[in-house]
Amino acid sequence: MRLPDLIGFARGAAAGNPLRTALLILAMAIGVAAVVVLTALGDGARRYVVGEFSSLGTNLVIVLPGRSQTGGFNPGNAITNTPRDLTVDDAQALLRASAVRRLAPLAVGTSEISVGGKLREVMVAGTTAEFIDVRRLELAQGRFLAAGDWRRGANEVVIGAKVREELFAATPALGQLVRVGDRRFRVVGVMAATGQGLGMNTDELVIIPVSLAQAMFNSNTLFRILVEAHSRESIEPAKTQVTDIIKQRHEGEEDVTVITQDAVLATFDKLLGALTLAVAGIAAISLAVAGILVMNVMLVSVTQRTAEIGLLKALGATAATIRTAFIVEAAMLSMTGALIGYLLGEGGAALLRQLYPTFPAYPPDWAILAGLGTALVTGILFGVLPARQAARLDPVLALGRR
Amino acid sequence: MAALIELSGIERVFQLGDSAVHALTHLNLTVDAGEYVAVMGPSGSGKSTLLNLLGLLDHPNAGSYRLEGRDVTTLSPEEQARVRSQRIGFVFQSFHLVPRLTAAENIALPMTLAGIPPDERQRRVTRALADYGLANRASHRPNELSGGQRQRVAIARATIMQPAMILADEPTGNLDRATGEDVMRLLEELNGQGVTLIIVTHDLVLGARARRQLHMEDGSLRRDERTCASPT
Ligand SMILES: Nc1ncnc2c1ncn2[C@@H]1O[C@H](COP(=O)(O)OP(=O)(O)OP(=O)(O)O)[C@@H](O)[C@H]1O
Numbered sequence: 001m002r003l004p005d006l007i008g009f010a011r012g013a014a015a016g017n018p019l020r021t022a023l024l025i026l027a028m029a030i031g032v033a034a035v036v037v038l039t040a041l042g043d044g045a046r047r048y049v050v051g052e053f054s055s056l057g058t059n060l061v062i063v064l065p066g067r068s069q070t071g072g073f074n075p076g077n078a079i080t081n082t083p084r085d086l087t088v089d090d091a092q093a094l095l096r097a098s099a100v101r102r103l104a105p106l107a108v109g110t111s112e113i114s115v116g117g118k119l120r121e122v123m124v125a126g127t128t129a130e131f132i133d134v135r136r137l138e139l140a141q142g143r144f145l146a147a148g149d150w151r152r153g154a155n156e157v158v159i160g161a162k163v164r165e166e167l168f169a170a171t172p173a174l175g176q177l178v179r180v181g182d183r184r185f186r187v188v189g190v191m192a193a194t195g196q197g198l199g200m201n202t203d204e205l206v207i208i209p210v211s212l213a214q215a216m217f218n219s220n221t222l223f224r225i226l227v228e229a230h231s232r233e234s235i236e237p238a239k240t241q242v243t244d245i246i247k248q249r250h251e252g253e254e255d256v257t258v259i260t261q262d263a264v265l266a267t268f269d270k271l272l273g274a275l276t277l278a279v280a281g282i283a284a285i286s287l288a289v290a291g292i293l294v295m296n297v298m299l300v301s302v303t304q305r306t307a308e309i310g311l312l313k314a315l316g317a318t319a320a321t322i323r324t325a326f327i328v329e330a331a332m333l334s335m336t337g338a339l340i341g342y343l344l345g346e347g348g349a350a351l352l353r354q355l356y357p358t359f360p361a362y363p364p365d366w367a368i369l370a371g372l373g374t375a376l377v378t379g380i381l382f383g384v385l386p387a388r389q390a391a392r393l394d395p396v397l398a399l400g401r402r
Numbered sequence: 403m404a405a406l407i408e409l410s411g412i413e414r415v416f417q418l419g420d421s422a423v424h425a426l427t428h429l430n431l432t433v434d435a436g437e438y439v440a441v442m443g444p445s446g447s448g449k450s451t452l453l454n455l456l457g458l459l460d461h462p463n464a465g466s467y468r469l470e471g472r473d474v475t476t477l478s479p480e481e482q483a484r485v486r487s488q489r490i491g492f493v494f495q496s497f498h499l500v501p502r503l504t505a506a507e508n509i510a511l512p513m514t515l516a517g518i519p520p521d522e523r524q525r526r527v528t529r530a531l532a533d534y535g536l537a538n539r540a541s542h543r544p545n546e547l548s549g550g551q552r553q554r555v556a557i558a559r560a561t562i563m564q565p566a567m568i569l570a571d572e573p574t575g576n577l578d579r580a581t582g583e584d585v586m587r588l589l590e591e592l593n594g595q596g597v598t599l600i601i602v603t604h605d606l607v608l609g610a611r612a613r614r615q616l617h618m619e620d621g622s623l624r625r626d627e628r629t630c631a632s633p634t
């Protein structure tokens with residue numbers, strides 16, 4: 001039998017029993033659509049997190065006081081012992097490292113900000129002019145902190161978008177004097193709104209020179225030193241150089257933790273990648289179930305079409321022809337179902353992206369290939385048994401005795 | 403000239419639980435090419451079993467079957483399928499058309515299965531439709547055809563591969579007398595063109611039209627009669 005004839009024959013057989021055909025196509029479609037949508041969700045989550053981390057600033061190396069045994073990110077260890085202060089001088093010393101492009105010290109605490117009788121609690125960040133570049137932040141108005149001696153900052157403040165909104169509403173904020181703690185500062189800039197996200201949220205932050213912040217909180221230690229390496233390749237050298245310099249300055253004790261954004265990112269990437277894979281696996285089970293359904297329905301179809309099979313044999317069809325015809329039919333139904341499922345899945349993913357514009361819910365290529373492939377393979381595989389059953393039928397019995 | 407069909411010592415036993423049904427016992431038969439044979443006998447005498455055997459749809463438990471000088475009982479299933487495709491045409495009592503296929507497609511089915519190219523199929527089907535008076539029924543499905551038209555489609559299908567013999571199991575059994583007469587005439591015309599015709603029938607009148615009558619009883623041949631001229 002020629003291939004176009006085989007396909008035509010299989011199509012005719014499929015169309016001859018619309019309910020059975022619709023059921024099979026639906027089962028396959030649901031399986032494939034599940035794979036596509038679920039992997040789009042999983043991979044979307046991975047991309048979202050990776051994207052958010054990237055927006056924290058590229059090539060970032062973070063120094064925090066306290067030692068962590070594993071060298072990985074471990075908030076538990078970071079808190080337990082702070083033996084030696086991480087100072088502004090330490091930060092300045094790090095500028096000697098060849099792999100370091102720029103860096104910003106960061107001290108944080110809470111205080112109150114007031115202007116014209118309005119008062120609210122705020123998070124205060126003490127840092128330097130480099131901060132805005134290291135963290136890739138945007139200004140809405142004015143300028144950021146002025147560059148200059150880190151140990152002597154001017155009484156300037158840059159306020160977050162929400163702080164501005166609450167304290168100034170419609171009136172201009174730039175140039176106004178505000179009180180933060182017991183000092184007066186002039187507002188020189190307003191940060192752009194960042195909103196919720198994994199990136200740094202500056203909306204409720206006020207930023208002042210690091211020296212003034214340390215004086216305000218009466219502490220010498222920094223919360224973090226944010227170091228930017230020259231390139232992706234120099235992240236590791238930067239990490240060792242930074243560790244060495246601090247060790248030297250701290251009498252040979254390695255009492256800081258240096259983490260790279262890359263390490264955190266890789267962990268998340270791996271974690272969410274595994275999650276996507278697991279989700280794809282679960283969806284693939286529904287495909288296998290669809291395959292078993294294909295087998296059963298095809299087996300029933302063989303019984304229903306016994307007379308036809310017997311007739312085909314009487315008309316000269318070989319067992320191989322009958323087998324191929326049934327496999328082609330199973331493959332065709334699976335493929336149609338898989339394609340419809342793929343379109344449904346892409347539609348679902350597009351709908352997700354429409355509903356949550358920030359969420360990149362694109363199914364990964366491997367998942368699409370795996371989904372379509374599994375559908376086709378299970379369809380054919382589970383089509384083989386019924387096809388063999390059909391080919392084995394005894395033509396006399398098949399023709400019926402009446 | 404070698405005989406078309408040579409059966410010798412054919413046994414066909416159906417095992418039904420503990421009891422064995424001897425559908426054919428020690429059957430010897432020779433049919434020459436171009437003969438017109440009617441197989442008659444009471445129900446259960448083994449007529450259909452014999453026809454299925456001749457058509458390679460069934461296998462004897464013992465004995466040999468030579469078709470055109472070749473022993474066909476030992477052929478592989480694939481080779482037997484080829485013999486069915488090239489040399490044998492079947493006509494059944496209940497037509498056995500594929501309901502979802504049109505008349506033209508049903509007629510073309512043996513050629514489709516044999517892998518004959520579409521244009522050649524088209525050519526032969528068009529001729530067959532005209533020959534059997536079905537030209538304006540080509541795209542009708544079997545349920546849109548009368549019994550006589552259905553059997554004509556079945557006969558067109560049986561002859562489309564130009565077989566050496568046509569095996570018909572009660573071809574008029576589901577038709578009224580006039581339509582049955584029509585169908586018989588078509589089959590006899592084919593026989594007139596040299597095709598060997600073997601018909602199973604209960605109808606003594608129809609059986610008498612054949613030049614040779616085989617009377618079966620309990621799985622064996624009782625009488626083998628030849629009449630010299632056909633009444634029409
Ligand atoms: N597949 C089978 N299994 C068991 N017994 C069978 C089978 N086929 C035929 N027989 C038996 O073999 C005998 C001959 O059957 P066959 O169909 O050849 O009769 P027949 O002459 O065609 O009868 P009818 O005129 O009623 O069609 C019967 O007794 C029947 O019951």
Ligand SMILES: [Mg+2]
Pocket residue numbers: 449450451571
């Ligand atoms: Mg019978």
